[in-house]
Amino acid sequence: MSELSEAIRAMVEEKGISQELVLDTIKQTLLATYRRKYGTDENAVVTFAEDLSSVELAKRVTVVEYDDLEDEVTQISLEEAQELSSEAEVGDELLIPIDPKSFDRISVQTGKQRAQSAIREIQKDELLQEYRGKVGEIINGYVQGDKDGDLIIDLGKTQGYLPRKNQSPKEYYTKGDKIRCYVESVRPDERSDKNIRVLLSRVHEDFVRKLFEIYVPELVAKDPSIEIIKIVREAGYRTKVAVYPKKVEADAVGTCVGLKGNRIQSIMKELDDERIDVIKWDPNPLEFIANALSPAKVLKVYVIDQAKKEAVAIVDDAQLSLAIGKQGLNVRLVNRLCDWVVNVKTQDQFAEMDISREARSVADSIFMDVPEDQMDEQVESMVDEDEMALTDLPLDKNLVEKLNFYDIYSVEEFINLTDEDFANMPNLSASDVDKINEVIRENVDIVEDEVESTEEEGFACPKCGFPLTVGMTECPNCHVGISFEEVEEETEE
Numbered sequence: 001m002s003e004l005s006e007a008i009r010a011m012v013e014e015k016g017i018s019q020e021l022v023l024d025t026i027k028q029t030l031l032a033t034y035r036r037k038y039g040t041d042e043n044a045v046v047t048f049a050e051d052l053s054s055v056e057l058a059k060r061v062t063v064v065e066y067d068d069l070e071d072e073v074t075q076i077s078l079e080e081a082q083e084l085s086s087e088a089e090v091g092d093e094l095l096i097p098i099d100p101k102s103f104d105r106i107s108v109q110t111g112k113q114r115a116q117s118a119i120r121e122i123q124k125d126e127l128l129q130e131y132r133g134k135v136g137e138i139i140n141g142y143v144q145g146d147k148d149g150d151l152i153i154d155l156g157k158t159q160g161y162l163p164r165k166n167q168s169p170k171e172y173y174t175k176g177d178k179i180r181c182y183v184e185s186v187r188p189d190e191r192s193d194k195n196i197r198v199l200l201s202r203v204h205e206d207f208v209r210k211l212f213e214i215y216v217p218e219l220v221a222k223d224p225s226i227e228i229i230k231i232v233r234e235a236g237y238r239t240k241v242a243v244y245p246k247k248v249e250a251d252a253v254g255t256c257v258g259l260k261g262n263r264i265q266s267i268m269k270e271l272d273d274e275r276i277d278v279i280k281w282d283p284n285p286l287e288f289i290a291n292a293l294s295p296a297k298v299l300k301v302y303v304i305d306q307a308k309k310e311a312v313a314i315v316d317d318a319q320l321s322l323a324i325g326k327q328g329l330n331v332r333l334v335n336r337l338c339d340w341v342v343n344v345k346t347q348d349q350f351a352e353m354d355i356s357r358e359a360r361s362v363a364d365s366i367f368m369d370v371p372e373d374q375m376d377e378q379v380e381s382m383v384d385e386d387e388m389a390l391t392d393l394p395l396d397k398n399l400v401e402k403l404n405f406y407d408i409y410s411v412e413e414f415i416n417l418t419d420e421d422f423a424n425m426p427n428l429s430a431s432d433v434d435k436i437n438e439v440i441r442e443n444v445d446i447v448e449d450e451v452e453s454t455e456e457e458g459f460a461c462p463k464c465g466f467p468l469t470v471g472m473t474e475c476p477n478c479h480v481g482i483s484f485e486e487v488e489e490e491t492e493e
Contacts, residue, residue, distance in 0.1 A: 023048060023052075026046075026055060027046045030044070030046050030055070030057045031044055031046065034057060034059075034098070038059075038073050039073070040073065042074075043059050043060040043061065043073065043074050044057065044058075044059055044060075045057070045058045045059070045060055045095060056097060057097070057098045058095040058096055058097045058098060059073070059074075059095070059096050059098055060074075060093055060094070060095055061073075061074055061075055061076040061093065061094055061096060062074065062075050062076070062091070062092070062093055063075075063076055063077075063078055063081040063088050063089065063090050063091060063092045063093070063094065064076070064077065064078070064090060065077070065078055065090060066078065066079060076094065076096070078090055081094055084096070124188065124195070124196060127157060127158050127196050128186065128187075128188060128196050130157070131155075131158065131183070131186045131196060131198055132186045134183045134186070135183050135184070135185060135186055136182075136183065136206065136210075137182075137183055137210065138180055138181065138182055138183075138207070138210045138211070138214070139155060139160070139180070139181055139182075139183050139200070140178065140179070140180055141153040141154055141155045141156075141160055141178075141179055141181065141200075142154045142176060142177065142178055142179065143173045143174065143175055143176060143177045143179055144159065144175065145175060146175070148164075149164040149167075150162065150163045150164055151167070151173060151179075153179060153181065153200060155198065158195065158196055158198060159195070159198070160181065160183075160198040160199075160200045161197060161198060161199055161200060162179075162181060162200040162201070162202070163199075165203075166184070166199075166200065166201035166202060166203055166204070167202055167203065168202050168203055168235040168236040168271070168272060168274070169235070169236045170236035170237075170272055170274075171202065171236065171272050179202075180202075180270065181200035181201060181202055181207075182200065182201045182202065182204045182206060182207035182210060183198060183199075183200060184199045184200060184201045184204060185198075185199045186198050186199070187199075202235070203233070203235035205231040205232065205233050205239075206231075208231050208233060208239055208241065208267070208271070208276075209228055209231055211267045211270050211271070212228060212241065212256065212267060215258075215263045215266050215267055216255060216256050216258075216263055218250075218255050224246060225245065225246055225247045225250040225255070226243055226244065226245050226246060226247075226250050226252040226255055226256070227243065227244055227246055227252075228241060228242070228243055229242040229243065229244050229281040230242045230281075230337060232333050232336040232337045233333075234329060234332075234333065235271075235274070236272070236274055237274065237275065237329060238274065238275045238276075238277070238325070238329055238330070238333060239271075239274060239275070239276045239277070239333075240276075240277045240279055240292060240333045240334070240337050241256070241276060241277070241278050241279065242279045242280075242281040242288075242292070242337055243255075243256055243278060243279070243280065243281060244280070244281040252280060252281075253278050253279070253280050256278045257278055264276055264278065277294050277295070279291050279292050279294060279337070283427060284401075284405070284427070285309075285311070285338060285340060285427070286301040286303070286311070286405075287301075288338055289301050289311055289313060289334065289338050289340060289342055290313065292333075292334040292337050292338050293313055293315075293323050293330070293331070293334055293342075293344070295322060296315055296319045296322040296323035296330070296344075297315065297316070297319055298313050298314065298315055298319075298323070299314045299315060299316065299347070300313075300314040301313050301314070302314070302350075303405075304343075306406070307424075308341070309339065309340045309341060310340070310341045310343075311340050311341070311342050311343070312342070312343045312344075312345055312350060312353070313342055313343070313344050313345070314345055314346070314347055314350050315344060315345075315346065316346065316347075317346050317348075320344065320346055323344045324344050331343075331344055387410035387411065387412045387413070388410060388411040388412070388444065389409060389410055389411075390403055390404075390408070390409060390410060390411060390414065393411070393439050393440065393443050393444075394439060394443065395436065395439050396435070399432055399435065399436060402425075402427055402428050402432065403428070403436070405427065406425050406427075406428070411440055411444055414436060414440070415440070461475040
């Protein structure tokens with residue numbers, strides 16, 4: 001093997017650069033040397049032997065008459081050309097080999113600098129592309145050094161940077177320790193023309209997510225049976241993971257915990273025994289809050305302010321400190337996980353709070369397993385005598401509970417809801433609304449004579465002219481709020 005081909009092979013293997021890029025670097029080096037000597041490289045030609053045993057540099061020149069010779073770099077006289085090839089004629093192009101040894105020292109140095117710079121750029125670009133593909137993934141490395149608490153991690157081809165703020169406060173590493181990190185970002189290093197900056201983290205929530213995906217294959221299967229909804233964490237102390245079964249038969253929590261807790265223990269070990277609570281996610285925020293307060297057992301959850309997403313969780317006296325957690329950590333994580341402001345109270349503390357009996361009754365009917373006859377009594381108490389209760393319709397129980405959660409108990413209350421009202425009901429999907437409307441159309445009769453009498457009496461919406469009936473609070477067509485007395489006055493006028 002020639003020296004050239006050996007050098008090319010070494011660059012490919014040692015530098016991790018593709019052969020095509022190595023050949024292009026050699027070519028650009030020769031062109032830079034040529035350009036340094038002749039002022040241009042437009043007529044320079046670089047060719048490699050098929051086995052890469054040699055490389056040739058030549059200049060392409062055009063044959064001209066001696067009297068027409070103007071540029072010795074790009075032209076050659078007919079007499080000189082015929083010395084090289086007896087068949088040469090005016091207008092022909094010839095390739096004249098150039099011995100690299102003929103270049104002066106400065107030209108050679110320019111070429112070498114160009115080659116070194118090109119190799120560094122190639123390596124940097126390839127590293128950048130390779131590690132950008134690892135963003136959002138877990139990577140292994142070894143602690144190489146410590147600079148003011150920030151760790152330098154040897155990743156093999158490059159270094160990673162694990163700042164103090166991205167380290168768990170309870171973990172400690174020394175030089176040579178193996179470490180597993182989450183790749184947060186990758187970008188060029190402004191301080192070095194040959195390095196990249198790989199930012200690592202061990203406190204990111206997605207670091208925990210990726211560990212779950214490693215130890216719980218059901219999360220990343222082709223047809224996953226469970227999914228992680230949300231993760232909140234105070235690194236080094238506690239993490240809460242909300243999971244949900246995508247298939248009816250799946251046990252999301254049990255799958256993540258594993259047989260005898262083997263899976264969750266492996267993940268906790270990776271996090272230096274950080275406590276992890278696996279919570280079953282529930283679309284009902286009250287159920288979800290109760291689940292999220294694990295390991296505490298919750299008696300009841302009440303909605304205090306639906307708009308502000310404020311709730312109170314009731315626990316036994318013995319469970320209060322467990323529910324709140326050390327320095328409020330548990331309930332603080334619950335607030336972030338559920339996106340609700342949750343206060344934890346004992347039954348006695350709750351009794352002292354200024355909450356109406358009606359609000360407590362509504363919360364009870366939504367959250368607790370109340371006997372069906374008591375549930376019906378509570379709902380009936382919320383429906384006026386001249387209205388039809390939603391429970392009188394063949395509606396799915398789950399849909400009724402969703403409506404009750406938003407204090408909707410009668411057909412009339414549902415019909416009077418506006419698009420804005422529905423927009424403020426995140427637990428009620430568009431398909432839920434369509435199903436409810438369909439059941440109402442099939443089971444509720446519209447009294448036509450009332451509309452006719454209204455038309456005869458001249459009662460109509462002052463905005464769109466839609467016929468109105470006595471007692472309406474808004475127009476069914478344009479949803480403008482109305483007072484029936486006002487409509488009567490406008491009609492009389």
